[in-house]
Amino acid sequence: MYNYNTGRRDKKEERKSRVLEHVVHAYVSTAVPVSSKTVAARMGGNISSATVRNIMGELEEEGYVEQPHTSAGRIPTHSGYRYYVDITKDHIRLRKKEAERLAREYNWRIRTIKEVIERTSFLISRELHNAGIVMWPSIEDFYLKHMELVKVRTETVLVILVTMTNAVKNYIVRLERDIEKAQLEKITNYINTNHEHSAFSRIAAELRSTLEDTSDSDRQDAAGIARSALAIIDSIIHEKMENEIYWEGLDYFMGEAEFQDVSITRRLLQMFSERDDLIRLMRKELPYRGIKVHIGEENSCKMLKECSVITSGYTLHGRTVGRIGVIGPTRMDYDHALRTVSCLSDLISLKLREIDW
Amino acid sequence: MYNYNTGRRDKKEERKSRVLEHVVHAYVSTAVPVSSKTVAARMGGNISSATVRNIMGELEEEGYVEQPHTSAGRIPTHSGYRYYVDITKDHIRLRKKEAERLAREYNWRIRTIKEVIERTSFLISRELHNAGIVMWPSIEDFYLKHMELVKVRTETVLVILVTMTNAVKNYIVRLERDIEKAQLEKITNYINTNHEHSAFSRIAAELRSTLEDTSDSDRQDAAGIARSALAIIDSIIHEKMENEIYWEGLDYFMGEAEFQDVSITRRLLQMFSERDDLIRLMRKELPYRGIKVHIGEENSCKMLKECSVITSGYTLHGRTVGRIGVIGPTRMDYDHALRTVSCLSDLISLKLREIDW
DNA sequence: TTTAGCACTCCTTTAATTCGAGTGCTAAAT
DNA sequence: ATTTAGCACTCGAATTAAAGGAGTGCTAAA
Known part of the structure; x- marks a missing residue:
């Protein structure tokens, strides 16, 4: 899909990219394979489903989407998610109102470091309906x-x-x-x-x-x-290494459509029992401050093969001292997750500065 | 079923009681409604299924068992479990080999109080395939x-x-x-x-x-x-009150047959998110040293309505300082659970004495 | 290059049928 | 007076068949 030819081609690629975005978007919220018709409609009606079908065919050849079976809609592959995240990640911005609400809830009656950790984790899991994970600031x-x-x-x-x-x-x-x-x-x-x-x-x-x-x-x-x-x-x-991670929201998995596939959920829970991998993952990228997104198979850890993990660093006096994140099934609302995790990592950084340890 | 008449009657009641025991036993391990034939077989063949059917009819009238639907086997009701537990609880004894194995595993490389807590919880959950809960010794x-x-x-x-x-x-x-x-x-x-x-x-x-x-x-x-x-x-x-409970083994729920009923599992997980009820439950019976069994609806806490909780106190210098326990679906191997929890509470009491805090 | 049209695929849903484990009752056996 | 064999009956579970329909791929026209 990446391609640096004439302006004509660029326009075409641009459209293809938008189709992929819509597939991801739709699939993420409905958990149902996305049809050409749906995408055509979402794109504003000035494109026919037949055209979309052609484009989707190309996207499939290039490995960004796949069909669960012939004559079904498309669902994004890991590469599809990856592409989507890469192009959207940089210009996500939490709507002001939402950010304000989060900040208000975040700051409500909070005094100790422990409360900061717990509140962060709680808000992540409640907002994103997946498990929130928070590293303690590293000593x-x-x-x-x-x-x-x-x-x-x-x-x-x-x-x-x-x-x-x-x-x-x-x-x-x-x-x-x-x-x-x-x-x-x-x-x-x-x-x-x-x-x-x-x-x-x-x-x-x-x-x-x-x-x-x-x-x-x-x-x-x-x-x-x-x-x-x-x-x-x-x-x-x-x-502190041992208990340096705190999480919450395991129960949310249950509510998700993926729940139908018991094995995934089970794997996730097991994951939490043996948290070493998760700790290692987060520690490894500790020095990096920005948002990192791990999608499905990209994870080296076996348990995480079918999950995505989004993490972001938080700072104290300008240094990244810990990370927060969310972990859930590969089909995850990446937009929302990126927005929320990003916002909360800002909030935690601010809070750490003023907190009375 | 309780009845204090002639010896003749006693013998009959005795048999009825054994039928109930077998129903509980069979149901607990197979998770399938138990038929009269099965019970007859388990009772040694010198009783016909027709007789068992009659007895089961009585048991049903008395509220110890029930049928999911006409023409299905019987499953124990809460009263059924309760009766079963009450009569077996006092003469359970862990087989010597099993006890030794547990003790060996228990003592393997353990030094700090934290390790004691974690090991206990781990063994409970692994042995019983349900969540193990351990109270920290109360200061x-x-x-x-x-x-x-x-x-x-x-x-x-x-x-x-x-x-x-x-x-x-x-x-x-x-x-x-x-x-x-x-x-x-x-x-x-x-x-x-x-x-x-x-x-x-x-x-x-x-x-x-x-x-x-x-x-x-x-x-x-x-x-x-x-x-x-x-x-x-x-x-x-x-x-310490806040974190005075430690648990492990949530993932085991997944493996159980009850898993089919998602709502139960979900409730359980939620339960663990809001552990206050559990803490209250355990604190309330802290002074009591022996084993306590809470079955399903007997629990005051809503979340626990469909679970059973078995707890046992552990001691330090002759005083009960904490409790350990297991929590799982009402259909639980009570025998095994009672044996294991009892054995582990002895082990933890012994260990606490010699541990280097 | 786009799109309307259409045949084809294959999943999902529904209905009908069969199958059989298990019960309750009755009448004979102990 | 119990126990048990026998049998009709129930009702869920599994099986099969058919219908329905969403969605695709391809072709030919716009």
Whole structure:
């Protein structure tokens, strides 16, 4: 379909593209194979169904649509969805009224970070009638203001830390070997003086390189402190990984037409039981801020083969610290999903800034 | 069916009871209405299907079984399940081999309380092919060994506490008004000296009565300390309430025959979205240690009308501190469920004792 | 290049029929 | 007085047949 010939051809391609859009649009909302007649009507009546039929034939040859059986309408293939998303993605814009409503609902009585996460997830799932997923902001990208270590038991340390955003967080860290109190104080001092105002990921990286540079001839003591500090930082970064995803709205799947195909829904639920793949997916694209759309087979993860996942990053002080998204069957209202996810990722970014952690 | 007449009659009732048992048994495993022939066969062949038919007729009149339609087999009613559970519940005993296998799987590489919760839930859902639910042990019933308060910000206090089981827990508590450091120390002192080795619920109760007894003429200072202490203890007890339930195995519903009836499954999933009812249900019977079985309509909660919930308490140092359970369609293998839940509640109680929190 | 027209395909719906598992009742057997 | 064999009857489930119709592909005219 991509083609860079004469203006004449361009016009034709343009029309073909519009036909595809209409097929996707119609199919997404009705879940019924789309006929040439339907498309002709939607295109404003100045084109006949026969012409549309021809175009659809071409689209089928090119792999953008397919027929469930002869003498049935067309449904989009994965490539079809992909094409559709690629061309619409950039100029979607939530209608102002809708955006305002979302913002109003979003901000209604919300105070803690936990509530932010839950509200986001809830709104995604309710708006899109699919499961909403929200990553917790990754601790790696937070900036350390101050850290305190308290020995609570042998091999066990309580870490209290204050981030630049004044969030107070605390972790219980279990160490491989015991550390005396005096040593602990040295570690605290070391980190507070050398690494104040750094992101945790950077602290970890710097500690690692320090350790490598330190030749054996250097003081053992310093190396020991750095090593222990790294162990603590690492286990903090690691800690949240496990529950770093929150979701909601599994029940919505049930309402969808796809439900007829039990196997898909079942796969989806299984998916949620074994969320590792999902976590990996989202982590992988964490650095990227914009919207990403994964359609069906494009997903490397087997479970997700028949689903689409749309995600978008949210930011804190200009850095992407997490992602939100929606997951549902391949036949999904991409327009609406893109609009909503985009809008909510803006809202969450705004909210994070003003929230009292 | 209950009847206290001659020995002759007893024998007859006994047989009727066995017929009902077989109906439940057969229906539970096949999900197909049970015919008189099937029951006759299962009873060992020394009874004819015609006789069974008569008995089933009586059972139907008495409301223990029903027919989906004339000329179909019988299925148990809720009363039928209830009767069945009541008579079998007391002499269920997990086969030794099965129990050993469970114990082995249970204990495999488990260290933290979180892992205990997750493992329990996982095993319930995997064994019973339904959703497993596990309450976190309620902090109220833990015994305080030592408490430490750290002021981290205005109106915000970090509470570190060590329980009698050597568990270290920590909470961030937000207060209504600020407390100075000196005052904080007094509070710490007050609790540590007056309430060491008490359960949190008792500490709260005692503080409350102290406050009531304290007449206005008493020293204001003491009252203030008690009040602040109470606020802190209360918010700690309250804190965990929200997430005090963990579950797993939603996907198993899908596999079951009941799945044909989408509305039930859907209701179940919705149920899990709005878990408040479930939490309330479990909290209500928390003090009771033994197994409780809720069948279908007996549940006050609408969502649960078509489900059964089986729960059992688990203990720590002789006190019931939480409950575990399974939730699924009314047609559930009650035998297996009772056995498994009972066994796992023993296992979790044992494990809690030895776990390194 | 577009479109009207038409034959053809094949899914869906409906109706009619058959099949059989299971019951309830009656009369004989124990 | 129970139990049981026997049999007519019921009613859902499965099978088949037919009709209906939405949609296509192709051809020939506009």
